[in-house]
Amino acid sequence: MSRNTPPPPLLSPVPARTGPDGRPTLLLTGGSGVLGRALIDELVPDFDLLCLRRTRPLDDPRVGEIEGDLLAPRFGLSPRQWYELALRVDVVVHSAAQTNWHIPPEEIVRTNTLGTDTVLDLAARADAPLYLVSTAFVANTPSEEDRERFPGAAAYLDSKTRAEQMMRDSGLPGALVRPSVVMGHSATGRIAGQQGLTKTIAAMVMGQVPVLPGAPEARIDMVPQDYVCRAVGDLVRGGVGSGEYWLTAGKEAVELREIADVCGEFAVRLGLPRPPRPRLIPVEAVHRLLLPMLEGTSLPSAVRQRFRYYAELLLVFQSDLPFDSSLGEPDCGTHVTHTDIRAALVRNLESWAEGRPALSRRLHAADRTPTEVAS
DSSP: OOTTSOOOOOOSOOOOOOOTTSSOEEEEEOTTSHHHHHHHHHHTTTSEEEEEESSSOOOOTTSEEEEOOTTSGGGGOOHHHHHHHHHHOSEEEEOOOOOOTTSOHHHHHHHHHHHHHHHHHHHHHHTOOEEEEOOGGGGSOOOHHHHHHOHHHHHHHHHHHHHHHHHHHHTOSEEEEEEOEEESOTTTOOOSSOOHHHHHHHHHHTTOOSEEESOTTOEEOEEEHHHHHHHHHHHHHTTOOSOEEEESOGGGOEEHHHHHHHHHHHHHHTTOOOOOOOEEEOHHHIIIIIHHHHHTSOSOHHHHHHHHHHHHHHHHHEESSOOOOOTTSTTSOOOOOHHHHHHHHHHHHHHHHHTSHHHHHHHHHHHOOHHHHHO
């Protein structure tokens, strides 16, 4: 389905079974991830939450934990444990995925497809609806040139596309959800782990990004994590039985030049020199001219690697046209505005600065009022 094709009509709501305390039991995979941590906060008030983990405990008293391997048959559980888990589970949210593009591409595909297959098996045995967390960037099909230069990013997109098709072929009730870049919380800026684009934005504040692949008007679709999680929660709580939902900014997405301006303004707020706006180079020129030149130059290896990193990120995260967005539709969270995203970007930068003592002191000094300074 193309990104401009509306989702099919919903099936009848999926009736939820209830556990001993009157609440349905929901199995969440990927609970230790950036989105998974936020999903726990969203879902735990309404469900008895079980989280699959491989080794490290979540240490969250609000959830039950199942130690298992997503890639092993039956999560590595015994046949009896697998049977009992299927009897217990009412709803499944599959958020776990391999997002490290620097491991072998075949491992990315294997993890994201085999994990989906195991979760589909459980959902079918449990007669439970499945909500599969994919990515909006399946709409960006890598070219053959992209696949050669950035095999990790291409493998990630391929694996998500294949996982979606597995979900469709299964015939299970539930829904596909496609978030774009997940930012920190819209009010606090906090996020469980810094992701690639977040690191890039922080580097822009510090003046460490002289060049970026992308036209000034290129859209970067980012959505605060609480908007994404609210939409997933509403779909699950509403028992939505089918459909494909774009958890994106859509036409409200900010442009690359706006992000550069916000970063420059934030640097000034910290009392740092205003960084020059990165030189923005259209992606076509990057692939046709700049990357081949970099491979044969005497630039330091770290500089070349950083630029390739930015180019790989923007291969996935950049789109010339806006995605569709399902946010604000019935049973799908709250509409996000351009103003919301710009404000959330500032909150994210504040949270990033708070985590660095030297920048935190600068931030607090800059935000004190004259009265507070005098006192």
